[in-house]
Amino acid sequence: MAVLKRIIAIILAAAALAPSALAQETYRYEVGGGVGMSGYIGDACGKLMKHPGWAAGGIFRYVIDRRWSLKANLTVASIGGSSDGISYPGGAVYEFNSTLYDAGAQMEFNFFNFGIGSKYMNLKRITPYLTVGLGGVFATPDTGSGNSFAIVLPMGVGVKYKWKERLNLGLEFTMRKSFGDGIDGLTDLNGIRHSFAKNTDWYSVLMVSVTYEFGKRCKVCHYVD
Helix, strand or coil: CHHHHHHHHHHHHHHHHHHHHHEEEEEEEEEEEEEEEEEEEECCECCCCCCCEEEEEEEEEEECCCCEEEEEEEEEEEEEEECCCCCCHHHCCCEEEEEEEEEEEEEEEECCCECCCCHHHCCECEEEEEEEEEEEEEEEECCCCCCEEEEEEEEEEEEEEEEECCEEEEEEEEEEEEECCCCCCCCCCCCCCCCCCCCCCEEEEEEEEEEEEEEEEEEEHHHCC
């Protein structure tokens, strides 16, 4: 009899705790935007943040699970530079400004299970993450060389913080390798033609973002697919 009472007490306690222990809202998607700054390394500058620019963009993220997500981004950024201090034939100095229109997709890996809720899932409200992807950039330099397009390879790190159940803050830094030599409108300044892979144009984006989650997945944590 005492054993039966104990079992009943355990069942009642579990039922009382079930809403808080099992209820775990998860969402499939995030949408938001961010602002920040950009940098450039190339023919006209050898130091990344010597001529910082601005950056802004939109983000759409598909949350695969607590560790993995796939992000699409559309970013507009300005870059500029001057070759003052760089030795070019004849002592020539080159300057430029360019606006970049960057679009692509990135895979993200969270170091921790990202979220808030049940303790047994070991969820963390903050997590660092790694990201890598593929995209393209359309550049409009003011050097008179014309607009250009190039494939880009973004690689970076970031930090996510779950501010509220459906609101996330993020800070991300990416370096973007341009497989082309025209985003600054300057090519072959030393008279040496670069190949598709070996060119001198890189740019960076440091961005603070806010995203909102939607597309409810499931209320019961052990049924999340």
